[in-house]
Amino acid sequence: MSSSTSRATRTRQHTVVDSPYGPLTLVAADGFLCGLYMTAQRHRPAEESFGERVAAGEEPFPEVVRQLTAYFAGELTEFDLPVRLEGTEFQRSVWEQLVRIPYGQTWSYGELAAKLGKPNASRAVGLANGKNPVGIIVPCHRVIGASGSMTGYGGGIDRKVRLLAFESGAEQL
Structure with a gap:
């Protein structure tokens, strides 16, 4: 991309x-x-x-x-x-990491923060993730809570669950 x-x-x-x-x-x-x-x-x-x-x-x-x-x-x-990802420098850095999450896999907000070199910024990462302007293509649905929980998704938790199930092969469209 x-x-x-x-x-x-x-x-x-x-x-x-x-x-x-x-x-x-x-x-x-x-x-x-x-x-x-x-x-x-x-x-x-x-x-x-x-x-x-x-x-x-x-x-x-x-x-x-x-x-x-x-x-x-x-x-x-x-x-x-x-x-064209329109946002702050920090937001763009988060969104650019999202495309590195492999299809069918998830990262926690903490893992994403660590990959950015800001291990204590998981909350800020979550806020930036939630403002991703290009959903699905920039796969913010692949980011989950540390415990594996389905926290936050701009398109709704139900869509996040369905997208992850689809990518894991558990749901057929």
Whole structure:
């Protein structure tokens, strides 16, 4: 997955696609995916910030849709898309670690903090994780509590449990 972190944007557009977890709103800025939001997602920006609504077949969305379709079919375990992660330097460092969590595996917030070289920052890591703007593709659902508990997920704990079950092979879509 490639990542651009520039905050300057000129053109924003969005589309909505169906998924096994409900409609997903995909947002792009200057051709880079910068948002993937579920319905009723915590920290979901206001709809008017998404830009013009376009068809899923319009650039840059066809490749995003193709890879999401392959993921939900169990045929893709790692996304390779141009992504623009818009957030603070610390948030971006957390989100960049998330893509290193292998498909079908989980890390605790503490493990993620340790990988960032900030072993006492698990709470801050959790807050940054919760504000991940590109869910599923930047797999924040793979982060769990130290005891293995399903703590926090912007898309809802039920979706987190289902995504993890799907990736472990326990749930078929």
